[in-house]
Amino acid sequence: MMTTLSSAQMVQILAAANATVADEYADHDLVCSQGAVPADLNGVLYRNGPGRLERGGVPYGHAFDGDGHILRLACAGGRVRYTNRFVRTREFVAEAAADRLLYRGFGTNLPGGVFANALRLKFKNAANTNVIWHGGKLLALWEGGLPHRLDPRTLATLGPDDYDGRLRNPFSRVERALSPELPFSAHPRRDETTGALFNFGVLPGLGKNRLLLYRVAADGTMAAPGVHELPHCSFIHDFALTPRYLVFLVPHAAFDFPRVLLGRITPAGSLRVVAGQPLAVLLIPRAGGPARSLDAGTGFVFHIAQGYDRDDGTLELDLIRYRAFPRLDSPELMFAPDGPVLAPKFERLTIDPASGTCRTRPLGTRIAEFPRVAPGGSGPRRYLFSVGAPPERRAPYLTCIQRLDTQTGDDLVHEFYPDLPGEPIPIPRGSDEAAWVLTLVYRAAARRTDLVILRGADLSLQAVLPLPHGTPPGFHGEWVDGACGGGGP
Numbered sequence: 001m002m003t004t005l006s007s008a009q010m011v012q013i014l015a016a017a018n019a020t021v022a023d024e025y026a027d028h029d030l031v032c033s034q035g036a037v038p039a040d041l042n043g044v045l046y047r048n049g050p051g052r053l054e055r056g057g058v059p060y061g062h063a064f065d066g067d068g069h070i071l072r073l074a075c076a077g078g079r080v081r082y083t084n085r086f087v088r089t090r091e092f093v094a095e096a097a098a099d100r101l102l103y104r105g106f107g108t109n110l111p112g113g114v115f116a117n118a119l120r121l122k123f124k125n126a127a128n129t130n131v132i133w134h135g136g137k138l139l140a141l142w143e144g145g146l147p148h149r150l151d152p153r154t155l156a157t158l159g160p161d162d163y164d165g166r167l168r169n170p171f172s173r174v175e176r177a178l179s180p181e182l183p184f185s186a187h188p189r190r191d192e193t194t195g196a197l198f199n200f201g202v203l204p205g206l207g208k209n210r211l212l213l214y215r216v217a218a219d220g221t222m223a224a225p226g227v228h229e230l231p232h233c234s235f236i237h238d239f240a241l242t243p244r245y246l247v248f249l250v251p252h253a254a255f256d257f258p259r260v261l262l263g264r265i266t267p268a269g270s271l272r273v274v275a276g277q278p279l280a281v282l283l284i285p286r287a288g289g290p291a292r293s294l295d296a297g298t299g300f301v302f303h304i305a306q307g308y309d310r311d312d313g314t315l316e317l318d319l320i321r322y323r324a325f326p327r328l329d330s331p332e333l334m335f336a337p338d339g340p341v342l343a344p345k346f347e348r349l350t351i352d353p354a355s356g357t358c359r360t361r362p363l364g365t366r367i368a369e370f371p372r373v374a375p376g377g378s379g380p381r382r383y384l385f386s387v388g389a390p391p392e393r394r395a396p397y398l399t400c401i402q403r404l405d406t407q408t409g410d411d412l413v414h415e416f417y418p419d420l421p422g423e424p425i426p427i428p429r430g431s432d433e434a435a436w437v438l439t440l441v442y443r444a445a446a447r448r449t450d451l452v453i454l455r456g457a458d459l460s461l462q463a464v465l466p467l468p469h470g471t472p473p474g475f476h477g478e479w480v481d482g483a484c485g486g487g488g489p
C-alpha cells in the first residue's frame with residue numbers, strides 16, 4: 001500500500017485515469033493474472049462512462065461531458081472476451097471529423113467566450129451515463145437527451161432511439177424549437193413483476209418545469225408519457241419505483257438560464273441549490289391520484305439504492321445523501337484541503353404518506369457512492385453494495401468496494417487504495433443475493449484497468465483480468481445473464 005496520497009496526487013491520478021481511450025478492441029481474449037473465472041459465470045457485463053475528455057487539445061469543462069464509451073465483457077465457460085467502442089452520436093462523429101469542439105456541453109463552453117457560445121442551445125448528447133438491455137434493445141443513456149441504440153455484440157451505434165416518436169417534444173412550437181427531443185434519464189427502473197421499464201426526464205420550459213414519466217412495456221413499446229408539473233426548476237438524477245409509487249428526491253435547484261443563453265456560463269456552472277429550501281420527496285401514485293410533496297430535510301441525493309413499500313402504508317428508500325449540493329463545476333474545490341465536507345453516506349428514509357412526514361436514520365458510517373443492490377427478487381435486498389472510502393476521507397477519492405448489511409449494520413470492505421474501482425455489479429444466483437461482484441479497477445501505477453471478480457460472500461478476490469489498456473472508472477452499467485440479443489456471450 002502506498003503512503004497517504006496528497007490532494008495533488010489524487011487529482012493527478014484522476015487526470016491520468018481520465019485520459020482518452022485511444023483503441024477499440026473486438027472480442028479480445030482476456031487472461032487471468034490472478035485466480036480463475038467461475039465456469040458457471042455466463043453473461044455479459046456492459047459498462048458506460050466517459051472515454052474522451054478532450055477534443056483537438058481542448059479539455060472538456062466537466063467529467064459529465066466526456067464522450068460515452070461502452071465496454072462489453074462477455075463471460076462464458078471460464079473465458080472473458082472484451083469489446084469496447086465509443087458511442088457514435090451525431091455530435092461525436094461531427095467533432096471527430098472536424099477534430100475540434102463544435103458543441104457546448106453540460107459543463108463545457110466552446111472556446112471563444114460569449115461570441116462563440118451565445119444563443120447556441122444545441123448541446124452535445126454525451127451518451128455516457130448508463131447502458132441497459134431492455135425490450136430487445138441495448139441502449140446507451142444520457143439524462144439530457146435521447147438514448148442511443150447499440151448492437152449488443154459489436155457495440156456499433158445504430159442511432160438515436162425516440163421510441164417510435166414518443167420522445168419527440170409534443171409541447172408548444174417555441175418549446176419544440178428549444179428542445180426538439182424529450183430527455184430520457186440514465187436511471188430507469190424495472191418493474192420485476194411485469195418486466196416494464198419506468199423512467200423520467202426533467203424538461204425545463206418557458207414558465208413550466210415538467211417532470212416527464214415514461215413506461216416501456218417488456219416488449220419495448222412506450223406508452224404516451226405522463227406529465228407532472230414541478231413547482232420550480234430542479235435537478236433530478238435518479239428515482240425509486242415501488243409497487244405503489246414513483247418516488248423522486250427534488251432539490252430546489254436553479255439554473256441561471258439567461259446567462260446560459262447568453263453564453264456567459266455553462267448549465268453546470270450556473271446550477272445552484274436555493275439556500276434554505278428543503279429537499280422534497282415527491283410521491284406519485286402509480287395507480288393515479290394526486291401527487292404528494294413532503295419535506296425530507298436538506299442536502300442532495302444523486303443515487304437511490306432501493307425503494308420499497310411496507311405493510312403499514314409507509315415506504316422506505318435506502319439512499320446516499322450529501323450534506324450539501326456538490327458544486328458540479330469545481331472538482332478543484334472538492335479536492336481542496338479546506339473544501340466542503342460533502343460526506344455522501346447511506347441512510348434509510350422512511351416516508352409516511354398518511355402523516356405527511358419523513359424520518360431518516362444513518363445506515364453505516366462510511367463514505368459511499370454508486371450504490372447497487374442485486375437485481376430481481378421481491379421486497380428489499382439485504383445488502384447494499386457501493387464504491388466507498390473510510391469515514392475520515394475528505395476528498396471524493398473512492399478506493400474500495402464495500403457491502404453494507406442492512407440487518408446487522410456490518411460493513412465488508414475490499415480496499416484497492418490507491419487504485420480506483422468503478423461501480424460494483426452484484427450477480428445473484430438462486431437465493432444468494434450476490435454470488436459474485438464485478439468491478440473495473442483503474443490501476444494508478446500501471447495506468448491500466450483490470451476486470452476484478454470478487455466473491456459476494458466475503459468480497460475476497462476470485463479473479464483479476466487485465467484489460468489491454470486503461471479506461472476511466474466510468475459511471476453505470478449492468479449484467480445481462482446468458483446470451484444477450486442472440487449476440488453473446
Ligand SMILES: [Fe+2]
Pocket residue numbers: 187237302303475476
Ligand atoms: Fe448515476
